[in-house]
Amino acid sequence: MCYLFYFSFRKDATFLCSPSFxxxxxxxxxxxLIEGCRRGNRTAQLALxxxxxxxxxxxxxxxxxxxxxxxxxxxxxxxxxxxRLDQYQDGQCFEAWMHRIAxxxxxxxxxxxxxxxxxxxxxxxEPDDDGPDEEEIRYSVAQVKEACKKLPAGYRVILxxxxxEGYDMEEIASILKIQPPSVRSxxxxxxxxxxxxxxxxxxxx
Numbered sequence: 291m292c293y294l295f296y297f298s299f300r301k302d303a304t305f306l307c308s309p310s311f312x313x314x315x316x317x318x319x320x321x322x323l324i325e326g327c328r329r330g331n332r333t334a335q336l337a338l339x340x341x342x343x344x345x346x347x348x349x350x351x352x353x354x355x356x357x358x359x360x361x362x363x364x365x366x367x368x369x370x371x372x373x374r375l376d377q378y379q380d381g382q383c384f385e386a387w388m389h390r391i392a393x394x395x396x397x398x399x400x401x402x403x404x405x406x407x408x409x410x411x412x413x414x415x416e417p418d419d420d421g422p423d424e425e426e427i428r429y430s431v432a433q434v435k436e437a438c439k440k441l442p443a444g445y446r447v448i449l450x451x452x453x454x455e456g457y458d459m460e461e462i463a464s465i466l467k468i469q470p471p472s473v474r475s476x477x478x479x480x481x482x483x484x485x486x487x488x489x490x491x492x493x494x495x
Contacts, residue, residue: 320384328375339368342385346392352450353396355439363399367392393455393465397447404443429488437487445480452477 323341326334346367351360370391378387434453438446451457451465459477463470 321380324375324378324384327372335372342388343368345385346388349389349392349455350396350399352435352438352454353393353447354399355443355446359399359403360396363396364392366399367395370395389455390465393451397465400443400447433488433491434484437484437491440487441480441483444476445483448473448477448480449484 320338323334323338327338343364347360347364350363350367351357354360354363367388371388374391378384438449441449447466448462451462452459457465459470459473463473466473
């Protein structure tokens with residue numbers, strides 16, 4: 291009897307620790323907080339902010355490239371989130387919905403404050419080759435992040451969206467309002483530039 295109970299407990303414990311169960315509980319918590327925020331409840335707003343501020347800040351930082359503007363972009367993103375909660379559709383992944391708002395907000399900051407934003411135009415043609423194969427590139431995350439800080443803003447945005455934020459080429463095209471072939475072209479150019487920076491860092495380091 292005790293053995294059967296123990297086996298059942300272990301089975302339940304595995305379920306309670308499974309990603310699907312954790313996601314379900316998070317969405318239940320989110321639903322409660324969303325409803326409170328929609329009613330203007332300050333406690334719910336603060337709880338939502340504390341739960342997600344860190345992750346949204348990191349997403350903004352990867353795109354804008356410096357801490358002060360990342361903080362501003364994150365704060366601005368939360369203002370938009372709180373004022374647009376009526377646009378959120380129940381059943382969507384709430385964190386993904388917020389993340390997209392933060393990404394758009396950070397990109398707007400780059401557009402306003404960076405003169406080399408024209409690199410994200412639709413005018414690029416496909417490079418003659420694809421550059422180094424992904425399998426040939428073996429660098430640490432720290433090396434890539436450090437090199438990204440030295441990229442022109444347009445290249446940094448493309449690489450951040452693809453490498454760190456997990457968007458595919460079609461999604462990036464939608465976010466930046468350019469054609470997918472242009473996204474791929476600029477991604478390849480950005481990757482080449484990134485590898486040049488990493489190589490220079492290794493020579494100087």
